[in-house]
Amino acid sequence: xxxxxxxxxxxxxxxxxxxxxxxxxxxxxxxxxxxxxxxxxxxxxxxxxxxxxxxxxxxxxxxxxxxxxxxxxxxxxxxxxxxxxxxxxxxxxxxxxxxxxxxxxxxxxxxxxxxxxxxxxxxxxxxxxxxxxxxxxxxxxxxxxxxxxxxxxxxxxxxxxxxxxxxxxxxxxxxxxxxxxxxxxxxxxxxxxxxxxxxxxxxxxxxxxxxxxxxxxxxxxxxxxxxxxxxxxxxxxxxxxxxxxxxxxxxxxxxxxxxxxxxxxxxxxxxxxxxxxxxxxxxxxxxxxxxxxxxxxxxxxxxxxxxxxxxxxxxxxxxxxxxxxxxxxxxxxxxxxxxxxxxxxxxxxxxxxxxxxxxxxxxxxxxxxxxxxxxxxxxxxxxxxxxxxxxxxxxxxxxxxxxxxxxxxxxxxxxxxxxxxxxxxxxxxxxxxxxxxxxxxxxxxxxxxxxxxxxxxxxxxxxxxxxxxxxxxxxxxxxxxxxxxxxxxxxxxxxxxxxxxxxxxxxxxxxxxxxxxxxxxxxxxxxxxxxxxxxxxxxxxxxxxxxxxxxxxxxxxxxxxxxxxxxxxxxxxxxxxxxxxxxxxxxxxxxxx
Amino acid sequence: xxxxxxxxxxxxxxxxxxxxxxxxxxxxxxxxxxxxxxxxxxxxxxxxxxxxxxxxxxxxxxxxxxxxxxxxxxxxxxxxxxxxxxxxxxxxxxxxxxxxxxxxxxxxxxxxxxxxxxxxxxxxxxxxxxxxxxxxxxxxxxxxxxxxxxxxxxxxxxxxxxxxxxxxxxxxxxxxxxxxxxxxxxxxxxxxxxxxxxxxxxxxxxxxxxxxxxxxxxxxxxxxxxxxxxxxxxxxxxxxxxxxxxxxxxxxxxxxxxxxxxxxxxxxxxxxxxxxxxxxxxx
Numbered sequence: 001x002x003x004x005x006x007x008x009x010x011x012x013x014x015x016x017x018x019x020x021x022x023x024x025x026x027x028x029x030x031x032x033x034x035x036x037x038x039x040x041x042x043x044x045x046x047x048x049x050x051x052x053x054x055x056x057x058x059x060x061x062x063x064x065x066x067x068x069x070x071x072x073x074x075x076x077x078x079x080x081x082x083x084x085x086x087x088x089x090x091x092x093x094x095x096x097x098x099x100x101x102x103x104x105x106x107x108x109x110x111x112x113x114x115x116x117x118x119x120x121x122x123x124x125x126x127x128x129x130x131x132x133x134x135x136x137x138x139x140x141x142x143x144x145x146x147x148x149x150x151x152x153x154x155x156x157x158x159x160x161x162x163x164x165x166x167x168x169x170x171x172x173x174x175x176x177x178x179x180x181x182x183x184x185x186x187x188x189x190x191x192x193x194x195x196x197x198x199x200x201x202x203x204x205x206x207x208x209x210x211x212x213x214x215x216x217x218x219x220x221x222x223x224x225x226x227x228x229x230x231x232x233x234x235x236x237x238x239x240x241x242x243x244x245x246x247x248x249x250x251x252x253x254x255x256x257x258x259x260x261x262x263x264x265x266x267x268x269x270x271x272x273x274x275x276x277x278x279x280x281x282x283x284x285x286x287x288x289x290x291x292x293x294x295x296x297x298x299x300x301x302x303x304x305x306x307x308x309x310x311x312x313x314x315x316x317x318x319x320x321x322x323x324x325x326x327x328x329x330x331x332x333x334x335x336x337x338x339x340x341x342x343x344x345x346x347x348x349x350x351x352x353x354x355x356x357x358x359x360x361x362x363x364x365x366x367x368x369x370x371x372x373x374x375x376x377x378x379x380x381x382x383x384x385x386x387x388x389x390x391x392x393x394x395x396x397x398x399x400x401x402x403x404x405x406x407x408x409x410x411x412x413x414x415x416x417x418x419x420x421x422x423x424x425x426x427x428x429x430x431x432x433x434x435x436x437x438x439x440x441x442x443x444x445x446x447x448x449x450x451x452x453x454x455x456x457x458x459x460x461x462x463x464x465x466x467x468x469x470x471x472x473x474x475x476x477x478x479x480x481x482x483x484x485x486x487x488x489x490x491x492x493x494x495x496x497x498x499x500x501x502x503x504x505x506x507x508x509x510x511x512x513x514x515x516x517x518x519x520x521x522x523x524x525x526x527x528x529x530x531x532x533x534x535x536x537x538x539x540x541x542x543x544x545x546x547x548x549x550x551x552x553x554x555x556x557x558x559x560x561x562x563x564x565x566x567x568x569x570x571x572x573x574x575x576x577x578x579x580x581x582x583x584x585x586x587x588x589x590x591x592x593x
Numbered sequence: 594x595x596x597x598x599x600x601x602x603x604x605x606x607x608x609x610x611x612x613x614x615x616x617x618x619x620x621x622x623x624x625x626x627x628x629x630x631x632x633x634x635x636x637x638x639x640x641x642x643x644x645x646x647x648x649x650x651x652x653x654x655x656x657x658x659x660x661x662x663x664x665x666x667x668x669x670x671x672x673x674x675x676x677x678x679x680x681x682x683x684x685x686x687x688x689x690x691x692x693x694x695x696x697x698x699x700x701x702x703x704x705x706x707x708x709x710x711x712x713x714x715x716x717x718x719x720x721x722x723x724x725x726x727x728x729x730x731x732x733x734x735x736x737x738x739x740x741x742x743x744x745x746x747x748x749x750x751x752x753x754x755x756x757x758x759x760x761x762x763x764x765x766x767x768x769x770x771x772x773x774x775x776x777x778x779x780x781x782x783x784x785x786x787x788x789x790x791x792x793x794x795x796x797x798x799x800x801x802x803x804x805x806x807x808x809x810x811x812x813x814x815x816x817x818x819x820x821x822x823x824x825x826x827x828x829x830x831x832x833x834x835x836x837x838x839x840x841x842x843x844x845x846x847x848x849x850x851x852x853x854x855x856x857x858x859x860x861x862x863x864x865x866x867x868x869x870x871x872x873x874x875x876x
Contacts, residue, residue, distance in 0.1 A: 339754060343834060361752065368754045371714040372834060512751070546834075 039109020067218030112136025143234025317347025332411030334361025336511030384437030417520025507569030
């Protein structure tokens, strides 16, 4: 490991079973220890960024698995990489770095496969405090998974088997003799960094290291020594004796999400997380991993000290696996859809920033969000149409709370009245909030997301009025149509940064927007009458903002582009594509006000 | 008694106060006995039994109990859903007990919200009910139309971040009038409501309809009149994502010109009021 990248790193060598392991420690040794185990074909450098972040709070230990990086390889290679021997190595390392305290283990890929062995065999009992697994199943669980599907094949199970079977193509390749070694030491080794950058969007850096061809050639024996044996005769007692946090990258091209469907039977204390990313998450999503590892290990440390067990502290809302610990910013969060969205994210365990120009309302949303599950929540007072204020907010958020993972540009105002009665002042007001507010949000917070380069999601609240023309809402519909188009363009641009963009088109939802809508060309009394009238109509329709919030969370999870919510919004969307003439006809009708 | 003038010296008030206290005592006693595994039906039965042992023979309505997300009336569409079910209480669940006994010809309706264990969210909901109690009294004294007060209560709830769950009550009422109930040897219940009390309510409705007022305080047009002298069982009910909280107690409305005397809560020595006072002292 380049010690230059890891200030304060201390290297030592641990001898075990005739080989020497290269071990690096970071952070104060008096603190509880987290051991990071790398996968194939990696070396401990894969963890650099995660380790650096964890070292602020923990004693972080990384080591090169035997035959990788600066560790020596067993002689002969055949039979030198069995899980039993890897467990010996692990015990030797933790005996050296944390002799009298259990450690938190984190494994990626083959590191995770190994660590499943550590977490399920009896000789490590009492030596491990928690285990965070990512992109690497237990071979024993995998063996049982296959057996169960072979024994009772249903179409779905056969589909899962074939799906995973196709994803495992490289495992068969690695079982052929000599050829993999030749490939790795030859062209594949040379091209590997480029392949990773292209397919996995791994940013360039200190990884992969120069030892890659050797590491990959040696590591082939990880597969040859273990896979066939374990899949044929999986251990029947592979129950985890430690709490496990499972992080599943949803875009992993090597491992199917279904591998973990029955994991609860093997792990009594399981916390699930999912991440919209590909396989190499330690490189592509270090911030999110560090935050989840940190949170999980800390909760387990507290449990060790006699606090409440980790399971009780886990959020229980919809998509808690996906949004737990993330940072979500919602504008227009003092009421209606914004508030409901903030609450839905809070229930999923996200940290919430509630932004609104109504300070009291924003603070209240934040307070209630904390009460229903947000680990932290803040209320911020900003008028989204005020560029300078938004810039200040973006700066404050970046320095105090971090980079936003999900941005919901929801703030908006209503404006009704015919075009000829809409003044340019009216136009300016509605465009300032509804369109410029979204532009400022996307530009500032989207910019921060793109700069961090670890993905994210932007949700813009458009409206069914974006594709449903109407003589009553020319300015409002125009602003919302602009938001819809902006979202679609931005989606195209940010796709390469793994940032999703969704436009939500709610329709008629029972919120406060009708009570503040400006009716162009009316006097105060008439405006009040119209507000009451529309509020009443919206009340009779009675579509709850909570359902829109659900749609927003779902849209983020599924990365949907355009999401109509209410049935009328679906109908309008459908007609706008099938027969826009009908919508144009409807647009001529005077609204019943 | 519907149209009779009432003031604090009215000889009937102590009778109503007694039955209201009895009902709250019942709710507190039963709440203290609630354990995980108790069903809504059992909790309702415990209330019924407790009050029968103390001489209650008739009801405005039979005791209700709601557990978990049923306290927020999630998905309530038909009135039958109000009746106690076999839902079991679990640790960390909110509950509401709602009792309306008739005792010595007086009746009261009360609502008692609690949580099995401790919960800051529930504390918050209960604390936020205090301003509703103040708002209702203030606006009644201002003689605002009941319908407008209703809308103000609802607006305040929404501003607080909650949903108005008394919307789910029959006719969406926030309150209904209570009065003396004739004591009969046999007073059956219809759909959980005592026939004698219903008779009173019905006669109020008939009289009121003629004079342009209603014994049900609702968001509808028939509540667009100033407060009607009499006793009103007021029950604002907050809902927040699967948790509900309410109180219910009697508000006395008179036609006195003195604002203090024109409306007042029948009793200030009730569990939720004591709780708010204690919180203020603690703060």
